[in-house]
Amino acid sequence: MGNLTSITMFNYFSVLNSKVSGLRLIAQLFQTKTTMKQIITLVAIFMIISACTYSQTEIKATIKDSQTKEPLSFCNVLVKGTKKGTITNTDGVFSISVDVSKDILIFSYLGYETFSIQAEKLAKKTEVFLLKKEFVLQEVAVHADNEYLYDIMVKCRKKLMENKTKSVARVYYGLETDSKTISVEYPVKTNGTMKYYNIESDQKEKPVELLECFYNGFVSGTTVEELGFKNGRTALAAMDNYFLTLNSSKAITKIALTDKNDMFPAIPFQFNKYGMKKNFNIELQYFDGNNYSIKFYPLKDNKDGFSGEVWIEKETFRLLKINLSAKNTITHPFLPIFHSDSIYNVSFDITNTFLSEGNRLLPDHIYFNYSFTYRSRRDDTLIFDKRYYKNVTREIKSKGIMYFYDYDHPFILPYFRYSNDFDDYHKMSFIPYNDIFWNNNHALLQTAKQKMNYDLLSNEGKLINYREGNYGKKFLTELAFLKQECFFDFYYSFWSSNKRIVPNKGSKQFETYSNDKINQNIRSNLYNLKVQILLDITESNDSLICRSYTVFDNEQSFYHLPLNSYTNAFLNIYFDICEIERQKMQDKLNSKNFTASQIDSIYKEM
Secondary structure, eight states: OGGGTTSOHHHHHHHTTSHHHHHHHHHHHHTTTOOHHHHHHHHHHHHHHHHHHHSOEEEEEEEEETTTOOBOTTOEEEETTSSOEEEOOTTSEEEEEEOTTTOEEEEEOTTBOOEEEEHHHHTTOSEEEEOBOOOBOGGGTTOSSSHHHHHHHHHHHHHHHHOOOEEEEEEEEEEEEEEEEEEEEEEEEETTEEEEEEEEOOOOOEEEEEEEEEEEEEEETTEEEEEEEEEEEEEEOOSSSOOOOSSHHHHHHTOOSSSOOTTSOBOGGGSOHHHHHHHEEEEEEEEOSSEEEEEEEEOTTOOSBOEEEEEEETTTOOEEEEEEEEEEESOOSOOOSSTTOEEEEEEEEEEEEEEEETTEEEEEEEEEEEEEEEEEEEEEEEETTEEEEEEEEEEEEEEEEEEEESTTOOOOOOBOOOOTTSOHHHHHHHSOOOHHHHHHOOSSOOOHHHHHHHHHHHHHSEETTSSTTOOTHHHHHGGGGGTOGGGGOOOOEEOBTTBOOOOOTTSGGGOOOOHHHHHTSOGGGGEEOOEEEEEEEEEETTEEEEEEEEEEOTTTOEEOSOOOTTHHHHHHHHHHHHHHHHHHHHHHHHSSOOOHHHHHHHHHHO
16 A cells, blocks of 8 residues: 555554544645545545444433432333333433434333433433323222222233243342441350350441342243353452352342242232232222232231232233332241351342333343341350350341343353352352453443442452452452351362362362272273363454363362372373363464354364
């Protein structure tokens, strides 16, 4: 290209990241011997890039009640004519990328008038006010009893049970936990008798955990059947006042509206009409001409039931929303970490909101908060010839959101086989943190309190998975300050140029069999080396970014032959061979921008 041969097309795109730098380059070209044809070509490229770069504008605003001026949490925001949308956080704030020249935003919130506005107008505002609907009761006042309400509930139940459509969505899961110490009891031995000295505590609630995870949610009707883990990160308090919620995401998905389980109190939709009348009383809260709001609460004989409220569409009997509440329930999914610990005073508040998409009724978001009292034994003390522990009683409060979005456009999950029985913390240990992923995925904005808690935990606690290169044993050993390494004893071994793997002689998988047992078996059946290539694919603009890792599968590998001088070399040479093949694959993936199906073929071939 004449005098421009030293500037590649990649350099054009790099230089043209802004209008100013692009105009500067064009001006410089006029001062060189560049041909007019070359300049026109470059200007065309610049105009295309400028149009692509500046067509999207980030809009941020707060949605409020027009009368009370209170923020509306989890209000739906949708770009008209698309599936693109978001919801507000608990402060009523949202952020969304739009084309201000043509996009129209639609705001919908149950019990409020739907409102739409041009993105161009909204870009000049910081607040959106929604008008509450007026509720009328005249159409249902003629009923002498509430029999018709049970009929409405039964018809809604039938709709829920018929809805078996399979769907998949991206899922954002955010959880924050606060803890308050109620009392601390110290062991004291006086005159040969052990007693506990009780110190009352009036500590304020402190943040002890912030957890964020992304999944693919595999949904059948309105029931979440499985969560496929994409990526996660957590911040923890590095103090005695700690708490871990190991599997809360899975527990929340176990709330089945029409199927009774032993993890949560009963819900009216889990019964036929006879069972519903036997276990719950229901009454009309309001009717706005389109939707019924019906309250329910368990009868005295039903000691295992949620109280709550449902919103049901009049014409279709579709469930729009359900609130569930239980105080001091004995039916819950929580288990103490140690057998000597105890959990009591468990209370729930859970809200499930649904959206209609054609003939499908789909989960939109689940907002929940729960609290309980946790009594635990901590910090053993040697008193004379025996060890005793102090008793710590804390009040735990957690709240979180599970938001379903981008239906039918799920994440590309990491290529890695593992048991789904692993909790979220274990999954974070072997699915490496991905900075590109987190920079490209912002489902909900952080609230002011979340930002404050994050700052507090980053200064006084630990950001466990907020950086790259922190996976495998390294991730789990960072939890050592909790003094609970025994709960994270399993990890996958990632290949490293400066570390070698050695068999764990104490595990059953590397137990050396006796000579008689060895002679009774075919030699090749006495060992199995399993190595996986973990491939993580991240969507970034129009590109797919691939990162791969060689992982020794500690769960599926075993070796029952005698451990001798060449055993370690045997294991590590095999591990090295797999790493060589991974590097070849990674080089190929880096060579050009492949499609998802092409990447899949390359991976399977490798």
